[in-house]
Amino acid sequence: MNETAYERVKLARDNNRPTGLDYIRNIFKGFLEFHGDRSFADDTAIVGGIAKLNGEPVTVIAIEKGHTAKERTYRNFGAPHPEGYRKALRLMKQAEKFGRPIICFIDTSGAFCGIGAEERGQGQAIAENLMEMSTLCVPIISILIGEGGSGGALALAVADRVWMLQNAVYSVISPEGCASILWKDSAKAETAAASLKLTAEDAKSLGIIEKILSEKDIGKKEFYDRIRTLLSEEIKILANDLDLVSNRYERFRNIGAGVVTKENI
Amino acid sequence: MALLNFLKPKNQLEEGGRTSAPVQSDAGEPEKNCPNCHKDIPLSKLWANDLVCSCGYHFRMKARQRIRLITDKDSFRELYSGVTADNPLNFPGYKEKIETVRVASGEKEAVICGTATIGEQPCCLFVMESYFMMGSMGSAVGEKITMLFEYATKNHLPVIGFTVSGGARMQEGLLSLMQMAKTSAAIKRHSDTGLLYVAVLTDPTTGGVTASFAMEADIILAEPGATVGFAGARVIEQTTKKSLPQGFQKSEFVLEHGFIDSIVTRPNQKKTLTDILKMHDRKGSV
Numbered sequence: 435m436n437e438t439a440y441e442r443v444k445l446a447r448d449n450n451r452p453t454g455l456d457y458i459r460n461i462f463k464g465f466l467e468f469h470g471d472r473s474f475a476d477d478t479a480i481v482g483g484i485a486k487l488n489g490e491p492v493t494v495i496a497i498e499k500g501h502t503a504k505e506r507t508y509r510n511f512g513a514p515h516p517e518g519y520r521k522a523l524r525l526m527k528q529a530e531k532f533g534r535p536i537i538c539f540i541d542t543s544g545a546f547c548g549i550g551a552e553e554r555g556q557g558q559a560i561a562e563n564l565m566e567m568s569t570l571c572v573p574i575i576s577i578l579i580g581e582g583g584s585g586g587a588l589a590l591a592v593a594d595r596v597w598m599l600q601n602a603v604y605s606v607i608s609p610e611g612c613a614s615i616l617w618k619d620s621a622k623a624e625t626a627a628a629s630l631k632l633t634a635e636d637a638k639s640l641g642i643i644e645k646i647l648s649e650k651d652i653g654k655k656e657f658y659d660r661i662r663t664l665l666s667e668e669i670k671i672l673a674n675d676l677d678l679v680s681n682r683y684e685r686f687r688n689i690g691a692g693v694v695t696k697e698n699i
Numbered sequence: 700m701a702l703l704n705f706l707k708p709k710n711q712l713e714e715g716g717r718t719s720a721p722v723q724s725d726a727g728e729p730e731k732n733c734p735n736c737h738k739d740i741p742l743s744k745l746w747a748n749d750l751v752c753s754c755g756y757h758f759r760m761k762a763r764q765r766i767r768l769i770t771d772k773d774s775f776r777e778l779y780s781g782v783t784a785d786n787p788l789n790f791p792g793y794k795e796k797i798e799t800v801r802v803a804s805g806e807k808e809a810v811i812c813g814t815a816t817i818g819e820q821p822c823c824l825f826v827m828e829s830y831f832m833m834g835s836m837g838s839a840v841g842e843k844i845t846m847l848f849e850y851a852t853k854n855h856l857p858v859i860g861f862t863v864s865g866g867a868r869m870q871e872g873l874l875s876l877m878q879m880a881k882t883s884a885a886i887k888r889h890s891d892t893g894l895l896y897v898a899v900l901t902d903p904t905t906g907g908v909t910a911s912f913a914m915e916a917d918i919i920l921a922e923p924g925a926t927v928g929f930a931g932a933r934v935i936e937q938t939t940k941k942s943l944p945q946g947f948q949k950s951e952f953v954l955e956h957g958f959i960d961s962i963v964t965r966p967n968q969k970k971t972l973t974d975i976l977k978m979h980d981r982k983g984s985v
Contacts, residue, residue, distance in 0.1 A: 547934050548935060552930065556910070560929070561910050564883035565884075566887070585906075588880060630790075689874070690787065690838045690842075
């Protein structure tokens with residue numbers, strides 16, 4: 435646990451880490467993948483569908499980076515287009531209709547920066563997810579398993595519980611991007627990483643996440659069994675929460691409330 | 700080089716007008732050079748025309764000037780002017796930066812909120828300030844906009860919002876990112892009550908603001924020639940190694956792709972907003 439913030443960033447980006455599909459395959463049973471946003475295309479960077487969690491039907495959505503070079507290209511390196519966020523929202527609304535809890539696995543350097551992504555409304559797609567997720571009346575748990583790159587990660591993380599793997603990172607901008615904008619020097623990424631407070635411990639102490647998940651036995655059966663149990667227990671608690679939606683509102687309403695000074699108002 | 704001017708951001712184009720004294724013409728009146736048509740325009744004429752050149756180029760405008768332009772005389776009551784955030788992450792250089800910006804801009808934060816009437820229609824209003832860290836959104840900006848939507852929901856008022864922003868403020872890290880979710884949730888509550896929100900996107904509206912409250916309005920208007928997008932053009936060029944189409948991310952381009960309702964020139968904005976507010980006034984129809 436003595437890694438620097440930038441070392442954590444490198445660990446979070448490591449190709450050998452389990453990806454979204456690894457979590458889906460090892461935690462759930464009977465996963466059925468559903469494709470497409472019903473508007474333009476199927477985004478291969480986001481995988482979604484229904485599955486059973488300890489026998490209970492749930493909707494599962496994951497940003498997938500892929501492992502091999504071929505997979506990574508096919509998955510666009512886990513950088514979703516607007517149609518990916520729209521597919522995710524379609525599946526979440528389907529989950530709401532049928533009363534299924536939603537579980538999201540997040541691992542992205544960010545929403546894709548490209549001409550087509552802009553033409554098809556990357557900003558609008560993310561904005562709509564933020565707005566709509568805030569009032570979905572089923573439990574939502576989001577887990578950051580690797581990189582949590584800004585708005586592209588947040589678009590699947592307006593949840594009742596947000597958890598992070600011990601070596602996952604969550605940030606408003608990449609340390610390289612931050613260093614290049616502020617100090618015109620991407621080599622200062624180490625300083626930027628430390629200043630951005632992007633580690634799981636930082637996110638927890640800022641009140642942005644509820645839980646840090648240990649990476650002991652990562653990728654092994656014990657690891658996935660542990661997460662399955664945690665998810666199952668938490669969903670039971672959330673399913674009995676009669677003020678689920680207003681508690682979710684307060685959860686985000688109160689983040690950072692302590693840093694704001696209010697004078698003469 | 701002048702032909703390539705349109706490629707540069709407006710703040711660079713207008714640098715001469717912002718940081719140095721306008722050029723004196725032979726007649727003695729100060730003038731400003733239009734980055735679009737390259738003509739020298741007497742300042743008095745520019746001011747009389749709401750900082751719009753006769754060629755149609757919209758110069759940047761300070762938030763308080765805009766409030767005077769849009770609202771009925773003496774109707775604006777500012778809210779939450781005392782909401783600020785210092786340096787929650789102890790980010791290097793941020794405290795000094797924000798102090799300098801406060802002095803230079805005369806504002807405490809990058810958004811001004813309040814209530815007003817526009818064409819005698821009561822509403823809540825927020826106007827972002829490009830001269831304050833390019834309207835970047837940190838904890839205080841998010842808090843003020845959230846408080847305004849909560850106030851509007853409680854008092855059954857429509858919200859009019861003028862956006863200008865480089866995106867989330869990186870010096871407040873994750874706390875800035877979370878403002879996107881916080882404001883969006885407050886807007887959803889306002890919307891679910893059946894209340895109206897109109898956004899007017901001005902140059903530039905980008906990043907985390909585009910990916911939250913700029914794109915969440917019932918009706919989205921934009922100024923001509925404004926940059927509206929999620930990712931920065933330079934980043935897209937570097938990532939994709941493709942040259943960008945002409946007019947990429949300008950409001951005309953975004954209109955063509957179906958993401959805004961209408962482009963409205965500055966002199967027509969007050970009337971357009973008045974018409975929209977009147978058509979959503981449910982007095983007497985309940």
